[in-house]
Amino acid sequence: MKYEFTNPKRQTSMNLDGVSFEQGPIRPPSEAASLLIRSTRNCPWNRCAFCHCYRGSAFELRPVEEIKKDIDTVRNCTDELREISWQLGEGGRISRLVVSHLWRNELLYGTSVRTIAAWLYYGGESVFLQDANSIIMKTADIAAVLRYIRERLPTVTRITSYGRSKTAAKKSVEEYRVLREAGLSRIHIGLESGGDR
Numbered sequence: 001m002k003y004e005f006t007n008p009k010r011q012t013s014m015n016l017d018g019v020s021f022e023q024g025p026i027r028p029p030s031e032a033a034s035l036l037i038r039s040t041r042n043c044p045w046n047r048c049a050f051c052h053c054y055r056g057s058a059f060e061l062r063p064v065e066e067i068k069k070d071i072d073t074v075r076n077c078t079d080e081l082r083e084i085s086w087q088l089g090e091g092g093r094i095s096r097l098v099v100s101h102l103w104r105n106e107l108l109y110g111t112s113v114r115t116i117a118a119w120l121y122y123g124g125e126s127v128f129l130q131d132a133n134s135i136i137m138k139t140a141d142i143a144a145v146l147r148y149i150r151e152r153l154p155t156v157t158r159i160t161s162y163g164r165s166k167t168a169a170k171k172s173v174e175e176y177r178v179l180r181e182a183g184l185s186r187i188h189i190g191l192e193s194g195g196d197r
Contacts, residue, residue: 043132
């Protein structure tokens with residue numbers, strides 16, 4: 001559906017029908033306010049006793065260009081949500097009023113739009129790369145995604161990911177330096193087993 005929104009600077013016609021980007025099933029509790037960007041699908045290990053999230057699903061690396069399209073979707077939707085904010089008298093801020101408007105009209109605004117709005121409401125500062133072991137990607141590919149996030153979503157100050165300990169151990173200090181400079185802030189590493197061996 002198309003809607004007309006105006007702010008003091010310009011008039012824009014927006015279309016939020018079909019706005020969608022891919023998100024995986026889980027994230028760490030500390031990433032509740034983070035935007036979820038799926039860089040891999042499922043888990044390459046998928047044998048942890050405590051996790052059944054990806055059972056029966058094959059692991060896949062997502063192409064960098066596909067991930068960038070999701071980031072572009074988020075950016076474009078962000079711009080359109082700020083226009084809605086202007087129309088609602090909130091001056092471009094994604095306020096409680098804007099979020100309430102989107103949730104009351106969930107038939108007009110799909111899950112992806114409401115997810116982006118919630119992320120912006122909580123500051124739009126953190127991103128979590130999904131799924132279970134995103135650092136398994138080639139370092140150059142992860143770095144390209146990280147840089148693109150920072151370029152297209154300039155409010156982001158923190159980017160985190162899950163990583164398996166064996167995968168993490170295979171990357172060099174120099175590779176971690178590249179990832180840090182590209183924008184990776186933290187890697188959540190879980191223990192696959194409680195056994196000493």
